[in-house]
Amino acid sequence: MNEMWFRPLVWMDYRLAVVFTVVLPLMLLFWAIFQKKEAIVKLLIIYWRVASLLMITIYLLIPGWRIGFFTGILARLLIIIALWFWVDLNDEIRDLPKRTLKVAFTSWRWATTIYCFLGLVASLPFVTCGLSESKLNTPFCQVWLEAPQFYRTMFHNKPDNEGFLGFMGMVGLTIYILYLLYFVLVRLGKQGRSALEQ
Numbered sequence: 301m302n303e304m305w306f307r308p309l310v311w312m313d314y315r316l317a318v319v320f321t322v323v324l325p326l327m328l329l330f331w332a333i334f335q336k337k338e339a340i341v342k343l344l345i346i347y348w349r350v351a352s353l354l355m356i357t358i359y360l361l362i363p364g365w366r367i368g369f370f371t372g373i374l375a376r377l378l379i380i381i382a383l384w385f386w387v388d389l390n391d392e393i394r395d396l397p398k399r400t401l402k403v404a405f406t407s408w409r410w411a412t413t414i415y416c417f418l419g420l421v422a423s424l425p426f427v428t429c430g431l432s433e434s435k436l437n438t439p440f441c442q443v444w445l446e447a448p449q450f451y452r453t454m455f456h457n458k459p460d461n462e463g464f465l466g467f468m469g470m471v472g473l474t475i476y477i478l479y480l481l482y483f484v485l486v487r488l489g490k491q492g493r494s495a496l497e498q
Contacts, residue, residue, distance in 0.1 A: 304443045313419060314447040320412045321351050321379070328405055335401050339392035342495055343383070350382040351375065353476055359469025361448040363462035369430035369444070371473065373423050376416040383409055386495040 325344055332340040353375035360368035384390065396402045429441035436442075456465055 304439050307443050307446075309422075310443050311447060313422070316415060317354065317419075320408070320415050321354055324408050325351070325412075328401075328408060331401055332405070337396065337401060339389050339396070339496075340401070340405050343386065343389045343393070346382055346386070346495060347379070349479075350378045352472070353378065356469050356472040356476060358448050358451055359465050359472065361445055362452050362456075362469070363466035364436060364445055365466050365469075366430040366433070366436055367473075368448075368469075369423075369426060369441075373420055373427070376420040376423070379416050380413050380420075383413055385493060387493045388496050392496075 325347055329341065329344040329348070332344060353371055357368050357372040357375055360371060393402070393405070426441065426444060428435050429444065430436075452462070452465065
């Protein structure tokens with residue numbers, strides 16, 4: 301496993317994910333609430349609902365469940381869609397005065413879009429890790445499980461709890477899929493690309 305030349309890139313990806321998908325949007329959410337910018341707050345709340353799939357992915361990868369490789373790719377795709385899908389929010393944000401919050405939010409929005417797109421493309425060669433157990437056990441795939449294991453030792457440092465944490469991830473994924481189906485089959489037909497209450 302030590303020969304994997306892309307290991308530093310994998311760890312860099314996890315670190316960038318913490319910055320772009322957790323720290324910055326959390327700061328922006330509090331800032332937007334304080335400034336009472338409803339459109340930005342609404343978009344960030346939608347973002348957090350969608351981006352929760354990234355955390356679910358971490359829990360699925362802790363026990364090395366192959367489905368985590370697919371949910372990670374799906375999470376990046378859904379984040380990109382969520383950031384730009386809503387016509388009314390896009391219009392309201394565009395019409396906001398060009399102040400620090402708007403500039404910071406717009407910069408984060410574009411940076412996260414680019415990060416997720418590049419991460420999605422870079423993840424495609426690793427789809428094979430989710431297709432077979434034998435492939436998953438190779439150093440090529442095991443590199444991606446190191447950061448989730450590090451997360452486990454930091455926040456859930458109990459022996460032999462990988463299966464339970466994976467189960468929690470699967471419960472989260474089930475709830476996520478049910479909500480996504482409700483949104484696509486029911487809410488999208490009623491509201492279209494409008495996020496604000498009519």
